[in-house]
Amino acid sequence: MDFKKYIRDVADFPRKGIVFKDITPLLQSNFALKSAADELLKFVGDQKVDKVVGMESRGFFFAPWLATQLNAGFVPVRKAGKLPFNKISQTYSLEYGEDTLEMHADGILKGEKVLIHDDVLATGGTSSAVCKLVEKLGGEIVQCNFLITLDFLKGDELIKEYPIKSLMHY
């Protein structure tokens, strides 16, 4: 199916000059939602996955769904200060300044196979930071899996050591 029909371009969001890819029309459609989830799952094939890691907030839409289908647990990566228990953190660069992501230290056990999912691969800063968090805990990344990749931002170069799959490319 043509998933791009369910992606809405919103001009000047979150700031002037940016064309934002809004996935809410896809989420709102019962048919597109289920079909997209099924396609993300197919990307994994028959690889064993122990944990699915999803990034706050839009990575949370499909990561727990994928976990239930793969008989895996789900581990959220959140912005600094949101997770309550013992955690590890990773700081990464933004266009201006930097940001920090956190994961619970008991989220992944050494040697576990990990699927990473987010809605959009843009510059790769977030995904690369999440890969580092997973590897700090001894997890083995089997795939980085996205709804959308913005090819022109070359985010794949920051995570080129891992298999990357994406349902849509722009």
Added chain:
Amino acid sequence: MDFKKYIRDVADFPRKGIVFKDITPLLQSNFALKSAADELLKFVGDQKVDKVVGMESRGFFFAPWLATQLNAGFVPVRKAGKLPFNKISQTYSLEYGEDTLEMHADGILKGEKVLIHDDVLATGGTSSAVCKLVEKLGGEIVQCNFLITLDFLKGDELIKEYPIKSLMHY
């Protein structure tokens, strides 16, 4: 199954004197994650649901999963400024000050049957605001569905006109 075994008490989070109910051990367990999702689905029974509404961020863990199982669409409610398109908003009171939630104006069509899901029913401020957003768009709320209800905060009183279901009570 005893889901409370997978809920971790964290003292003094997010601030001194609060005992936070951390659901990440439940999410991290493949068995508890799938079992909890199945139980949340059973609460709905054979009622028709057109849209599942989930609240940022932890409501996003199970709401899209419930939507796929109910052959419904998923509509996110987000904090102010996060949604890119035409939206409606609802302001509600916090212990100190107030907060605003937003939903896309095309998220729900008049007459659609709506399931509302969040991880925790606490004071009911968030849930009540979300119910108002849904009704502004003409949606009919069939159930408010939670992982956890903190009974001592009496949040159910703010949404007492709707059926409420919760997997755990404290």
